[in-house]
Amino acid sequence: MATTSKGLFGSSLARKYWMAISGLFLCTFLVGHLLGNLQLFVSGEEGKLAFNEYGHFMTTFPVVKVLSWITYGAIFLHTVDGIMLALQNRAARPEGYVKEKQSANASWASRKMALLGTLTLFFIVVHMKSFWYEMHFGELGVDANGNKDLWSLTVKAFEQWWYAAFYVIAITGLAFHLSHGAQSAFQTLGINHPKYTPIIKMTMTAFAWLIPAGFVAVAVFLYVVQPGQNL
Amino acid sequence: MDLTLKIWRQNGPQEKGEMKTYPISGVEEDMSFLEMLDYLNDKLINDGIEPVVFDHDCREGICGMCSLFINGEAHGPGRKVTTCQLHMREFKSGDTIYIEPFRAKAFPIVKDLMVDRSAFDRIQRAGGFISVNTSGNTIDANAIPVPKENADKAFDAATCIGCGACVATCKNSSAMLFASAKISQFSLLPQGQPEAKERVLSMVNQMDLEGFGNCTNTGACEVECPKGISLENIARMNRDYLFASLSSNK
Numbered sequence: 001m002a003t004t005s006k007g008l009f010g011s012s013l014a015r016k017y018w019m020a021i022s023g024l025f026l027c028t029f030l031v032g033h034l035l036g037n038l039q040l041f042v043s044g045e046e047g048k049l050a051f052n053e054y055g056h057f058m059t060t061f062p063v064v065k066v067l068s069w070i071t072y073g074a075i076f077l078h079t080v081d082g083i084m085l086a087l088q089n090r091a092a093r094p095e096g097y098v099k100e101k102q103s104a105n106a107s108w109a110s111r112k113m114a115l116l117g118t119l120t121l122f123f124i125v126v127h128m129k130s131f132w133y134e135m136h137f138g139e140l141g142v143d144a145n146g147n148k149d150l151w152s153l154t155v156k157a158f159e160q161w162w163y164a165a166f167y168v169i170a171i172t173g174l175a176f177h178l179s180h181g182a183q184s185a186f187q188t189l190g191i192n193h194p195k196y197t198p199i200i201k202m203t204m205t206a207f208a209w210l211i212p213a214g215f216v217a218v219a220v221f222l223y224v225v226q227p228g229q230n231l
Numbered sequence: 232m233d234l235t236l237k238i239w240r241q242n243g244p245q246e247k248g249e250m251k252t253y254p255i256s257g258v259e260e261d262m263s264f265l266e267m268l269d270y271l272n273d274k275l276i277n278d279g280i281e282p283v284v285f286d287h288d289c290r291e292g293i294c295g296m297c298s299l300f301i302n303g304e305a306h307g308p309g310r311k312v313t314t315c316q317l318h319m320r321e322f323k324s325g326d327t328i329y330i331e332p333f334r335a336k337a338f339p340i341v342k343d344l345m346v347d348r349s350a351f352d353r354i355q356r357a358g359g360f361i362s363v364n365t366s367g368n369t370i371d372a373n374a375i376p377v378p379k380e381n382a383d384k385a386f387d388a389a390t391c392i393g394c395g396a397c398v399a400t401c402k403n404s405s406a407m408l409f410a411s412a413k414i415s416q417f418s419l420l421p422q423g424q425p426e427a428k429e430r431v432l433s434m435v436n437q438m439d440l441e442g443f444g445n446c447t448n449t450g451a452c453e454v455e456c457p458k459g460i461s462l463e464n465i466a467r468m469n470r471d472y473l474f475a476s477l478s479s480n481k
Contacts, residue, residue: 001358001362001426001429001430001433003429003432003433003436003479004432004433004436005432005433005435005436005475005476005479006436006439007432007476008473008476008477011435011436011439011472012405012435012438012439012443012444012445012446013435013468013469013472013473014476015445016445016446016469017469017473085445088403088444088445089402089403089404089405089444089445089447091336091442091444092335092336092337092403092404092405092442092443092444093334093335093336093403093404093444094336095334096334097300097303097331097334098237098239098250098329098331099302099303099329099331100300100303101302101303101304102303102402102451104303104304104308104454105304105400105449105450105451105454105455106402106449106450106451106454107449107450110447110448110449110450111402111447111449113447180448180449184447184448187448187462187465187466187469188446188448188469189469189470189473190466190467190468190469190470190471190473191466191470192462192463192465192466192467
Protein backbone atom coordinates (compact mmCIF):
# COMPACT_ATOMS: atom_id res chain seq x y z
CA MET A 1 0.00 0.00 0.00
CA ALA A 2 1.66 3.23 -1.14
CA THR A 3 1.10 5.84 1.52
CA THR A 4 1.21 9.58 1.24
CA SER A 5 -0.29 11.70 3.98
CA LYS A 6 -0.27 15.28 5.10
CA GLY A 7 -0.36 14.01 8.67
CA LEU A 8 -1.38 16.48 11.34
CA PHE A 9 -0.97 19.59 9.19
CA GLY A 10 -2.99 20.34 6.10
CA SER A 11 -5.27 17.31 5.73
CA SER A 12 -9.04 17.71 6.08
CA LEU A 13 -9.09 15.75 9.33
CA ALA A 14 -6.11 17.61 10.79
CA ARG A 15 -7.74 20.98 10.14
CA LYS A 16 -10.70 19.78 12.13
CA TYR A 17 -8.51 18.53 15.01
CA TRP A 18 -7.06 22.03 15.33
CA MET A 19 -10.57 23.52 15.23
CA ALA A 20 -11.68 21.13 17.98
CA ILE A 21 -8.63 21.63 20.20
CA SER A 22 -8.64 25.44 19.91
CA GLY A 23 -12.43 25.49 20.36
CA LEU A 24 -12.34 23.37 23.50
CA PHE A 25 -9.54 25.53 24.92
CA LEU A 26 -11.65 28.63 24.29
CA CYS A 27 -14.51 26.91 26.15
CA THR A 28 -12.30 26.70 29.24
CA PHE A 29 -11.43 30.37 28.75
CA LEU A 30 -15.15 31.21 28.83
CA VAL A 31 -15.48 29.55 32.24
CA GLY A 32 -12.66 31.65 33.65
CA HIS A 33 -14.04 34.82 32.08
CA LEU A 34 -17.51 34.18 33.50
CA LEU A 35 -16.15 33.55 36.99
CA GLY A 36 -14.49 36.96 36.82
CA ASN A 37 -17.67 38.61 35.57
CA LEU A 38 -19.75 37.20 38.42
CA GLN A 39 -17.95 39.67 40.72
CA LEU A 40 -19.94 42.42 39.01
CA PHE A 41 -22.98 41.25 40.96
CA VAL A 42 -21.36 42.90 43.99
CA SER A 43 -22.21 46.61 43.72
CA GLY A 44 -21.02 49.64 45.65
CA GLU A 45 -17.51 50.74 46.65
CA GLU A 46 -16.64 47.27 47.94
CA GLY A 47 -17.49 45.60 44.62
CA LYS A 48 -15.68 48.28 42.66
CA LEU A 49 -12.41 47.94 44.61
CA ALA A 50 -12.51 44.13 44.47
CA PHE A 51 -13.20 44.10 40.72
CA ASN A 52 -10.39 46.56 40.00
CA GLU A 53 -8.02 44.53 42.17
CA TYR A 54 -9.00 41.50 40.09
CA GLY A 55 -8.44 43.48 36.86
CA HIS A 56 -4.97 44.47 38.05
CA PHE A 57 -4.16 40.84 38.90
CA MET A 58 -5.41 39.58 35.51
CA THR A 59 -3.23 42.03 33.58
CA THR A 60 -0.04 41.64 35.61
CA PHE A 61 0.22 38.08 36.98
CA PRO A 62 2.72 36.20 34.74
CA VAL A 63 0.77 32.90 34.57
CA VAL A 64 -2.35 34.77 33.46
CA LYS A 65 -0.26 36.66 30.92
CA VAL A 66 0.94 33.40 29.38
CA LEU A 67 -2.63 32.05 29.36
CA SER A 68 -3.84 35.23 27.68
CA TRP A 69 -1.30 34.83 24.89
CA ILE A 70 -2.41 31.22 24.40
CA THR A 71 -5.99 32.52 24.24
CA TYR A 72 -5.12 35.08 21.54
CA GLY A 73 -3.35 32.30 19.66
CA ALA A 74 -6.35 29.99 19.97
CA ILE A 75 -8.72 32.71 18.68
CA PHE A 76 -6.35 33.35 15.75
CA LEU A 77 -5.99 29.64 14.94
CA HIS A 78 -9.74 28.99 15.27
CA THR A 79 -10.46 31.93 12.95
CA VAL A 80 -7.87 31.27 10.24
CA ASP A 81 -8.50 27.51 10.25
CA GLY A 82 -12.26 28.14 10.17
CA ILE A 83 -11.94 30.46 7.17
CA MET A 84 -9.79 27.90 5.32
CA LEU A 85 -12.31 25.13 6.04
CA ALA A 86 -15.23 27.30 4.94
CA LEU A 87 -13.47 28.21 1.67
CA GLN A 88 -12.70 24.55 0.93
CA ASN A 89 -16.26 23.56 1.74
CA ARG A 90 -17.62 26.22 -0.57
CA ALA A 91 -15.28 25.10 -3.36
CA ALA A 92 -16.43 21.50 -2.94
CA ARG A 93 -19.85 22.41 -4.41
CA PRO A 94 -19.41 25.06 -7.12
CA GLU A 95 -23.04 24.81 -8.26
CA GLY A 96 -25.72 24.45 -5.61
CA TYR A 97 -29.16 22.88 -5.63
CA VAL A 98 -32.27 24.67 -6.87
CA LYS A 99 -34.25 23.10 -4.05
CA GLU A 100 -32.52 21.99 -0.86
CA LYS A 101 -34.23 20.89 2.35
CA GLN A 102 -31.36 21.14 4.84
CA SER A 103 -33.65 21.45 7.84
CA ALA A 104 -34.83 17.88 7.19
CA ASN A 105 -31.59 16.34 8.38
CA ALA A 106 -29.44 18.78 10.37
CA SER A 107 -29.86 21.37 13.14
CA TRP A 108 -29.81 25.08 12.29
CA ALA A 109 -26.75 25.83 14.43
CA SER A 110 -24.71 23.02 12.87
CA ARG A 111 -25.36 24.46 9.41
CA LYS A 112 -24.54 28.05 10.41
CA MET A 113 -21.25 27.61 12.28
CA ALA A 114 -19.30 29.96 9.97
CA LEU A 115 -21.94 32.69 10.22
CA LEU A 116 -22.20 32.33 14.02
CA GLY A 117 -18.40 32.27 14.26
CA THR A 118 -18.11 35.46 12.22
CA LEU A 119 -20.66 37.16 14.47
CA THR A 120 -18.67 36.03 17.51
CA LEU A 121 -15.41 37.31 16.03
CA PHE A 122 -17.01 40.70 15.33
CA PHE A 123 -18.22 40.75 18.92
CA ILE A 124 -14.74 39.90 20.22
CA VAL A 125 -13.25 42.84 18.29
CA VAL A 126 -15.84 45.28 19.68
CA HIS A 127 -15.57 43.78 23.17
CA MET A 128 -11.77 44.00 23.23
CA LYS A 129 -11.89 47.59 22.03
CA SER A 130 -14.35 48.44 24.82
CA PHE A 131 -12.44 46.89 27.71
CA TRP A 132 -9.15 45.19 26.80
CA TYR A 133 -7.81 48.12 24.76
CA GLU A 134 -8.94 50.71 27.31
CA MET A 135 -7.41 48.69 30.16
CA HIS A 136 -4.05 48.30 28.39
CA PHE A 137 -3.71 51.47 26.34
CA GLY A 138 -6.58 53.82 27.32
CA GLU A 139 -6.59 56.54 29.93
CA LEU A 140 -8.50 55.07 32.85
CA GLY A 141 -8.84 56.80 36.21
CA VAL A 142 -7.66 55.04 39.36
CA ASP A 143 -9.69 53.94 42.39
CA ALA A 144 -8.95 54.45 46.09
CA ASN A 145 -6.42 51.57 46.01
CA GLY A 146 -4.59 53.00 43.01
CA ASN A 147 -5.85 50.31 40.62
CA LYS A 148 -7.14 51.22 37.16
CA ASP A 149 -10.90 51.75 37.39
CA LEU A 150 -12.07 49.05 35.00
CA TRP A 151 -15.24 48.64 37.07
CA SER A 152 -16.61 52.11 36.22
CA LEU A 153 -15.80 51.64 32.53
CA THR A 154 -17.64 48.29 32.54
CA VAL A 155 -20.78 49.27 34.42
CA LYS A 156 -21.13 52.52 32.43
CA ALA A 157 -20.95 50.59 29.14
CA PHE A 158 -23.82 48.33 30.18
CA GLU A 159 -25.96 51.22 31.38
CA GLN A 160 -26.47 52.10 27.69
CA TRP A 161 -29.37 50.01 26.36
CA TRP A 162 -27.87 49.53 22.91
CA TYR A 163 -24.58 48.27 24.27
CA ALA A 164 -26.35 45.80 26.56
CA ALA A 165 -28.64 44.71 23.69
CA PHE A 166 -25.70 44.16 21.31
CA TYR A 167 -23.96 42.13 24.01
CA VAL A 168 -27.01 39.94 24.64
CA ILE A 169 -27.50 39.29 20.89
CA ALA A 170 -23.82 38.44 20.40
CA ILE A 171 -23.75 36.10 23.39
CA THR A 172 -26.91 34.38 22.12
CA GLY A 173 -25.12 33.81 18.82
CA LEU A 174 -22.19 32.38 20.76
CA ALA A 175 -24.59 30.06 22.61
CA PHE A 176 -25.85 28.63 19.31
CA HIS A 177 -22.24 28.30 18.10
CA LEU A 178 -21.39 26.37 21.27
CA SER A 179 -24.57 24.27 21.15
CA HIS A 180 -23.13 22.51 18.12
CA GLY A 181 -19.39 23.10 18.46
CA ALA A 182 -18.78 22.13 22.07
CA GLN A 183 -20.11 18.58 21.68
CA SER A 184 -19.06 18.19 18.06
CA ALA A 185 -15.41 18.74 19.01
CA PHE A 186 -15.40 15.36 20.74
CA GLN A 187 -16.65 13.57 17.59
CA THR A 188 -13.92 15.34 15.60
CA LEU A 189 -11.27 14.07 18.00
CA GLY A 190 -12.65 10.55 17.58
CA ILE A 191 -14.43 10.33 20.92
CA ASN A 192 -17.71 8.60 20.17
CA HIS A 193 -18.81 5.71 22.36
CA PRO A 194 -22.29 4.37 23.12
CA LYS A 195 -21.56 4.66 26.86
CA TYR A 196 -19.96 8.10 27.00
CA THR A 197 -21.35 10.05 24.05
CA PRO A 198 -24.80 10.65 25.58
CA ILE A 199 -23.10 12.03 28.72
CA ILE A 200 -20.76 14.22 26.63
CA LYS A 201 -23.64 15.55 24.56
CA MET A 202 -25.75 16.33 27.64
CA THR A 203 -22.87 18.00 29.49
CA MET A 204 -21.71 20.08 26.54
CA THR A 205 -25.26 21.13 25.61
CA ALA A 206 -25.80 22.30 29.19
CA PHE A 207 -22.44 24.09 29.01
CA ALA A 208 -23.41 25.76 25.72
CA TRP A 209 -26.53 27.34 27.20
CA LEU A 210 -25.61 27.87 30.88
CA ILE A 211 -22.29 29.69 30.35
CA PRO A 212 -23.80 32.26 27.94
CA ALA A 213 -26.80 32.54 30.28
CA GLY A 214 -24.34 33.58 33.00
CA PHE A 215 -22.83 36.30 30.78
CA VAL A 216 -26.30 37.56 29.83
CA ALA A 217 -27.40 37.58 33.49
CA VAL A 218 -24.49 39.88 34.41
CA ALA A 219 -25.25 42.21 31.48
CA VAL A 220 -28.97 42.38 32.33
CA PHE A 221 -28.14 42.95 36.01
CA LEU A 222 -25.86 45.88 35.16
CA TYR A 223 -28.45 47.41 32.83
CA VAL A 224 -31.33 47.04 35.30
CA VAL A 225 -29.51 47.99 38.52
CA GLN A 226 -27.25 50.66 36.95
CA PRO A 227 -24.70 50.44 39.81
CA GLY A 228 -22.58 53.23 38.30
CA GLN A 229 -25.31 55.79 39.08
CA ASN A 230 -24.90 55.37 42.84
CA LEU A 231 -21.19 56.12 42.96
CA MET B 232 -51.69 10.97 -10.47
CA ASP B 233 -50.94 14.26 -12.20
CA LEU B 234 -47.55 15.71 -11.42
CA THR B 235 -45.33 18.61 -12.43
CA LEU B 236 -41.72 17.50 -12.73
CA LYS B 237 -38.91 20.03 -12.64
CA ILE B 238 -35.83 18.24 -13.92
CA TRP B 239 -32.22 19.36 -14.35
CA ARG B 240 -31.26 19.04 -18.03
CA GLN B 241 -27.61 19.38 -19.03
CA ASN B 242 -26.21 18.17 -22.33
CA GLY B 243 -22.68 17.39 -21.19
CA PRO B 244 -20.05 18.03 -18.52
CA GLN B 245 -19.04 21.41 -19.91
CA GLU B 246 -22.50 22.56 -21.04
CA LYS B 247 -24.69 24.92 -19.09
CA GLY B 248 -27.71 23.22 -17.57
CA GLU B 249 -31.14 24.41 -16.46
CA MET B 250 -34.31 23.20 -14.76
CA LYS B 251 -37.02 22.22 -17.27
CA THR B 252 -40.66 21.64 -16.46
CA TYR B 253 -42.52 18.51 -17.58
CA PRO B 254 -46.20 18.08 -16.70
CA ILE B 255 -47.08 14.38 -16.54
CA SER B 256 -50.37 12.54 -16.02
CA GLY B 257 -51.27 8.89 -15.63
CA VAL B 258 -48.60 8.14 -13.01
CA GLU B 259 -49.65 5.26 -10.76
CA GLU B 260 -48.88 5.22 -7.07
CA ASP B 261 -47.46 1.69 -7.29
CA MET B 262 -44.75 2.85 -9.67
CA SER B 263 -41.27 3.22 -8.25
CA PHE B 264 -39.67 6.61 -8.75
CA LEU B 265 -37.46 5.21 -11.52
CA GLU B 266 -40.46 3.57 -13.22
CA MET B 267 -42.11 6.97 -13.19
CA LEU B 268 -39.03 8.38 -14.97
CA ASP B 269 -39.13 5.47 -17.47
CA TYR B 270 -42.78 6.35 -18.10
CA LEU B 271 -41.83 10.01 -18.62
CA ASN B 272 -39.02 9.03 -21.00
CA ASP B 273 -41.43 6.88 -23.08
CA LYS B 274 -43.65 9.92 -23.49
CA LEU B 275 -40.68 12.18 -24.30
CA ILE B 276 -39.43 9.74 -26.96
CA ASN B 277 -42.93 9.59 -28.51
CA ASP B 278 -42.98 13.39 -28.58
CA GLY B 279 -39.55 13.49 -30.25
CA ILE B 280 -37.85 14.98 -27.16
CA GLU B 281 -34.53 13.58 -25.92
CA PRO B 282 -35.18 11.38 -22.85
CA VAL B 283 -33.81 12.27 -19.41
CA VAL B 284 -30.53 10.51 -18.58
CA PHE B 285 -30.32 9.01 -15.07
CA ASP B 286 -28.26 6.27 -13.41
CA HIS B 287 -29.79 2.97 -12.34
CA ASP B 288 -28.95 -0.72 -12.29
CA CYS B 289 -30.30 -3.32 -9.84
CA ARG B 290 -33.44 -1.41 -8.83
CA GLU B 291 -33.57 -3.28 -5.52
CA GLY B 292 -31.50 -0.99 -3.33
CA ILE B 293 -28.22 -2.89 -3.26
CA CYS B 294 -26.05 -1.69 -6.15
CA GLY B 295 -25.70 2.00 -5.33
CA MET B 296 -26.13 3.17 -8.91
CA CYS B 297 -29.31 5.22 -8.58
CA SER B 298 -28.88 8.67 -7.17
CA LEU B 299 -31.09 11.79 -7.60
CA PHE B 300 -31.74 14.72 -5.30
CA ILE B 301 -35.54 14.72 -5.02
CA ASN B 302 -37.41 17.66 -3.52
CA GLY B 303 -34.29 18.84 -1.72
CA GLU B 304 -33.19 15.48 -0.29
CA ALA B 305 -30.84 12.74 -1.47
CA HIS B 306 -32.92 9.71 -2.55
CA GLY B 307 -36.05 11.76 -1.81
CA PRO B 308 -38.20 12.04 1.30
CA GLY B 309 -37.97 8.40 2.47
CA ARG B 310 -35.53 7.18 5.13
CA LYS B 311 -33.16 4.25 4.56
CA VAL B 312 -34.29 3.83 0.96
CA THR B 313 -32.56 4.41 -2.34
CA THR B 314 -34.32 6.26 -5.16
CA CYS B 315 -35.28 2.92 -6.76
CA GLN B 316 -37.05 1.89 -3.54
CA LEU B 317 -39.00 5.16 -3.37
CA HIS B 318 -42.57 4.77 -4.59
CA MET B 319 -44.95 7.31 -6.06
CA ARG B 320 -47.41 6.70 -3.20
CA GLU B 321 -45.11 8.97 -1.17
CA PHE B 322 -46.39 11.85 -3.33
CA LYS B 323 -49.82 13.36 -3.94
CA SER B 324 -51.52 14.12 -7.24
CA GLY B 325 -50.87 17.77 -8.06
CA ASP B 326 -47.39 17.79 -6.46
CA THR B 327 -44.44 19.53 -8.04
CA ILE B 328 -41.32 17.38 -7.76
CA TYR B 329 -37.81 18.82 -8.15
CA ILE B 330 -35.32 16.29 -9.52
CA GLU B 331 -31.65 17.28 -9.53
CA PRO B 332 -28.33 15.48 -9.86
CA PHE B 333 -26.07 14.87 -6.82
CA ARG B 334 -24.00 18.05 -6.58
CA ALA B 335 -20.28 18.06 -5.77
CA LYS B 336 -17.12 19.21 -7.48
CA ALA B 337 -15.85 15.66 -7.09
CA PHE B 338 -19.00 14.27 -8.80
CA PRO B 339 -18.98 16.04 -12.20
CA ILE B 340 -22.20 15.82 -14.21
CA VAL B 341 -21.99 13.48 -17.20
CA LYS B 342 -25.41 14.34 -18.60
CA ASP B 343 -28.72 15.48 -17.08
CA LEU B 344 -29.08 13.59 -13.78
CA MET B 345 -26.11 11.26 -14.26
CA VAL B 346 -22.93 12.08 -12.32
CA ASP B 347 -19.46 10.53 -12.36
CA ARG B 348 -18.81 8.97 -8.96
CA SER B 349 -15.49 7.32 -9.83
CA ALA B 350 -13.84 9.51 -7.16
CA PHE B 351 -15.22 6.89 -4.74
CA ASP B 352 -13.50 4.11 -6.69
CA ARG B 353 -10.19 5.95 -6.41
CA ILE B 354 -10.62 6.35 -2.63
CA GLN B 355 -11.34 2.62 -2.42
CA ARG B 356 -8.28 1.79 -4.53
CA ALA B 357 -6.09 3.91 -2.24
CA GLY B 358 -6.47 1.37 0.57
CA GLY B 359 -9.91 -0.19 0.79
CA PHE B 360 -8.62 -3.75 0.61
CA ILE B 361 -6.42 -6.29 2.39
CA SER B 362 -3.35 -7.74 0.71
CA VAL B 363 -3.86 -11.50 0.94
CA ASN B 364 -2.77 -14.40 -1.16
CA THR B 365 -5.86 -15.63 -3.00
CA SER B 366 -4.12 -18.20 -5.16
CA GLY B 367 -5.92 -21.26 -3.86
CA ASN B 368 -4.53 -21.47 -0.31
CA THR B 369 -6.91 -18.95 1.28
CA ILE B 370 -7.40 -19.47 5.01
CA ASP B 371 -10.93 -20.17 6.21
CA ALA B 372 -12.34 -16.92 7.60
CA ASN B 373 -13.67 -18.69 10.69
CA ALA B 374 -10.16 -19.83 11.64
CA ILE B 375 -9.52 -16.38 13.15
CA PRO B 376 -11.65 -15.47 16.19
CA VAL B 377 -13.54 -12.17 15.81
CA PRO B 378 -15.61 -10.66 18.64
CA LYS B 379 -19.30 -10.73 17.68
CA GLU B 380 -19.75 -7.01 18.31
CA ASN B 381 -16.86 -6.11 16.00
CA ALA B 382 -18.10 -8.50 13.33
CA ASP B 383 -21.52 -6.83 13.47
CA LYS B 384 -20.08 -3.31 13.31
CA ALA B 385 -17.77 -4.25 10.44
CA PHE B 386 -20.71 -5.75 8.60
CA ASP B 387 -22.82 -2.62 9.22
CA ALA B 388 -20.01 -0.49 7.77
CA ALA B 389 -19.64 -2.84 4.82
CA THR B 390 -23.30 -2.40 3.88
CA CYS B 391 -22.35 1.01 2.41
CA ILE B 392 -23.25 0.77 -1.28
CA GLY B 393 -21.20 3.83 -2.27
CA CYS B 394 -24.16 5.68 -3.75
CA GLY B 395 -22.85 9.11 -2.70
CA ALA B 396 -25.99 10.30 -0.90
CA CYS B 397 -23.73 11.38 2.00
CA VAL B 398 -21.78 13.68 -0.31
CA ALA B 399 -24.91 14.95 -2.02
CA THR B 400 -26.67 15.82 1.20
CA CYS B 401 -23.67 17.26 3.07
CA LYS B 402 -23.57 21.06 2.96
CA ASN B 403 -19.80 20.69 2.44
CA SER B 404 -19.96 17.83 -0.10
CA SER B 405 -17.90 15.80 2.34
CA ALA B 406 -17.20 12.12 1.69
CA MET B 407 -16.37 11.32 5.33
CA LEU B 408 -19.25 8.88 5.87
CA PHE B 409 -18.32 6.84 2.79
CA ALA B 410 -14.58 6.85 3.49
CA SER B 411 -15.04 6.07 7.18
CA ALA B 412 -17.33 3.13 6.41
CA LYS B 413 -14.83 1.70 3.94
CA ILE B 414 -11.99 2.17 6.46
CA SER B 415 -14.00 0.81 9.40
CA GLN B 416 -15.01 -2.43 7.74
CA PHE B 417 -11.32 -3.39 7.78
CA SER B 418 -10.09 -1.63 10.91
CA LEU B 419 -12.63 -3.51 13.04
CA LEU B 420 -11.38 -6.93 11.92
CA PRO B 421 -8.10 -8.72 12.66
CA GLN B 422 -7.45 -9.22 8.94
CA GLY B 423 -7.38 -5.44 8.49
CA GLN B 424 -4.81 -4.75 11.19
CA PRO B 425 -1.47 -5.18 9.35
CA GLU B 426 -2.31 -2.36 6.93
CA ALA B 427 -4.58 -0.32 9.22
CA LYS B 428 -2.35 2.74 9.57
CA GLU B 429 -1.41 2.97 5.89
CA ARG B 430 -5.06 2.43 4.94
CA VAL B 431 -6.51 5.33 6.91
CA LEU B 432 -3.70 7.70 5.88
CA SER B 433 -3.94 6.79 2.19
CA MET B 434 -7.71 6.82 1.90
CA VAL B 435 -8.06 10.17 3.71
CA ASN B 436 -5.32 11.61 1.50
CA GLN B 437 -7.10 10.42 -1.66
CA MET B 438 -10.42 11.78 -0.35
CA ASP B 439 -8.80 15.21 0.09
CA LEU B 440 -7.20 15.06 -3.38
CA GLU B 441 -10.59 14.42 -4.97
CA GLY B 442 -11.86 17.79 -3.71
CA PHE B 443 -14.50 16.68 -1.22
CA GLY B 444 -15.29 19.10 1.62
CA ASN B 445 -14.68 18.79 5.35
CA CYS B 446 -16.90 17.43 8.10
CA THR B 447 -18.94 19.86 10.23
CA ASN B 448 -20.60 16.98 12.13
CA THR B 449 -24.07 18.16 11.13
CA GLY B 450 -25.12 14.52 10.92
CA ALA B 451 -27.13 15.04 7.71
CA CYS B 452 -25.29 12.18 5.96
CA GLU B 453 -26.33 9.65 8.60
CA VAL B 454 -29.98 10.73 8.27
CA GLU B 455 -30.04 10.49 4.47
CA CYS B 456 -27.88 7.36 4.09
CA PRO B 457 -30.01 4.59 2.55
CA LYS B 458 -28.06 2.01 4.56
CA GLY B 459 -28.07 3.89 7.86
CA ILE B 460 -24.25 4.06 8.12
CA SER B 461 -23.47 5.53 11.56
CA LEU B 462 -21.48 8.65 12.46
CA GLU B 463 -19.56 6.34 14.82
CA ASN B 464 -17.59 5.35 11.72
CA ILE B 465 -16.45 8.95 11.17
CA ALA B 466 -15.31 9.16 14.80
CA ARG B 467 -13.42 5.88 14.35
CA MET B 468 -11.73 7.24 11.22
CA ASN B 469 -10.90 10.47 13.09
CA ARG B 470 -9.16 8.62 15.93
CA ASP B 471 -7.50 6.06 13.65
CA TYR B 472 -6.08 8.87 11.51
CA LEU B 473 -4.93 10.77 14.61
CA PHE B 474 -3.10 7.75 16.06
CA ALA B 475 -1.74 6.70 12.65
CA SER B 476 -0.39 10.21 12.03
CA LEU B 477 1.29 10.24 15.44
CA SER B 478 2.79 6.76 15.22
CA SER B 479 3.34 5.95 11.54
CA ASN B 480 6.70 6.53 9.92
CA LYS B 481 4.97 7.81 6.79
